[in-house]
Amino acid sequence: MTVKTMELEKGGGVTGEEIMEVLATVAAELGDAAEEVEETMQVIPLKGAMTNEVFQIKWRSQNGCVLRRVLVRLYGSGVEIFFNREEEVRTFQCVAEHGQGPRLLARFAAGRVEEFLHATTLSAADIRDPEISALIASKMREFHKLHMPGDKKVQIWHKLRKWLNLAKSLSSTKDAKNFGLEDMDEEINKLENLISGSEGCHQEVGFCHNDLQYGNIMMDKDTRSITIIDYEYASYNPIAYDLANHFCEMAADYQTDTPHLLDYTKYPDFEERQRFVKIYLSAEGNKPSNAEVEQLMNDAEKYTLANHLFWGLWGLISSYVNKIDFDYKEYARQRFQQYWLKKFTLLDW
Template structure:
């Protein structure tokens, strides 16, 4: 889960390991426009919660020009969340489909990516009706990608695996405070309730504003960072996106979610209509209504997903972010929303 914005400090070449510098210098030496492959400028990018991310620049022969790439150094312990080899395969597939940045190089604990000349969205961009419609259309396209390999829903296995990991890491009092012992039953309850006739597709599973970029000139949307991507119900991906509208990771308290910012009914309907109609089909109101119902129920799965992520991250990640407070908020939302969304279930 990464959110990025503009560079925040000047050259920080000492931030990156020697192995990475050598890989960068080797890469730059092959580019004719770079004046000096050794004259790299390292600029940390703010807001990442899983990885360390840097913009790398070299002066070029053109006046005031520079050649840029992105370096991503993987966070400690994140291999508990996903298989890094799977993520690289996804990254390379997406690149070949023209869906994201090209992979320029790899090193033992990270990679070098093409620098996309587009702007990362801000929290407020998600509320812009025009931008939201562009995101909806792009997400529909994303869901239609034919990723090689099995096309099985990953959500429930992932939740159970993360629960097992969280239980193994949590001290007893911490586990009791967030009712971890109740989660196995809750996951099974959700799976039973939601695993009916579902439309499945290749999902991003982390569609927050920092993972969406826009080209200001062409208005083209690019979805980046595929660490959590897998086959899942479309409704889960959309539900997760709606939940992310309550977040702003670039404040003094980035872990605090403001659920008063969860999109209202008209806003959700507008997004879903844009999503369903983006392929040129006529959309019936009943289709929007049914998808809206599915999406709302999948917000519960999203809350459990990121609550468990927060608990595990508290124990494996050194990035300055209050993961446990974030996890508690997601659990609180789960328990408060569950009776409204599943009134027929025991509370």
């Protein structure tokens, strides 16, 4: 077995030889010979993924004149507990059909091959750049307007309850106590009533990404066009929830030696959030009123609480089912801690 195929076996559940067979099929569709792939292939692990393992695959074809690139995604072990993989693939294909993401090139039992976008994954610093942030805001508005198949009802509260039951079933007695799982049903019920009760019944619902960290946002440096990728957690939700998710992700930097640590001093201030919301609401050419901007900002702040519970439960569950090198449990602790710190200041509890 070559070093190349060994590198591709990290994800488990599939051999490097099997992936090479899939890549040979993809190469053939591009007009390349399998030998060209095998002889010149480079395997480059891409950092920052916490649900799957992702690799850039490069090879030279046509006498070395053309450099091919594809992306191989190896599904993380146990992650289907969070979502339906077939639904996620359908979403992936539908987003691509809308011209909003990469094409699906091939599938295999434990992963898939995707079109490699000639764009750069953003960094933690990039999403704080005012010019890039403005592009992200406009792209988010476009993404939220996509017409996707499936249930168009708000999913966040159902997901929270489902994940809480999963967390309870997986957790040790110690973890269940330390993370306050027994009391969390009541927290979710109160939160839903306070955020989406009678006052919030007119909140706009759209197709939300739900995981808008910088690693899921790419930019073509030449055209400045933004592409949002990776739709495992995508569903219909209040748009304010997705904005809140993006704001919360500004506290993270997954490219450090301690990617699980969050720094909430980096959470965007009032002016930064206001600028983002104004651009978001202006993306379709309409100038929003001050009241509309203020309302969406307030809603987004409240939905940060639902985000903390969502990703706190995700982290705790992942600590039991996912083998990727990431301190999921510490990440969960920080998300829950932030929930408890902020809930009394953000809501009339």
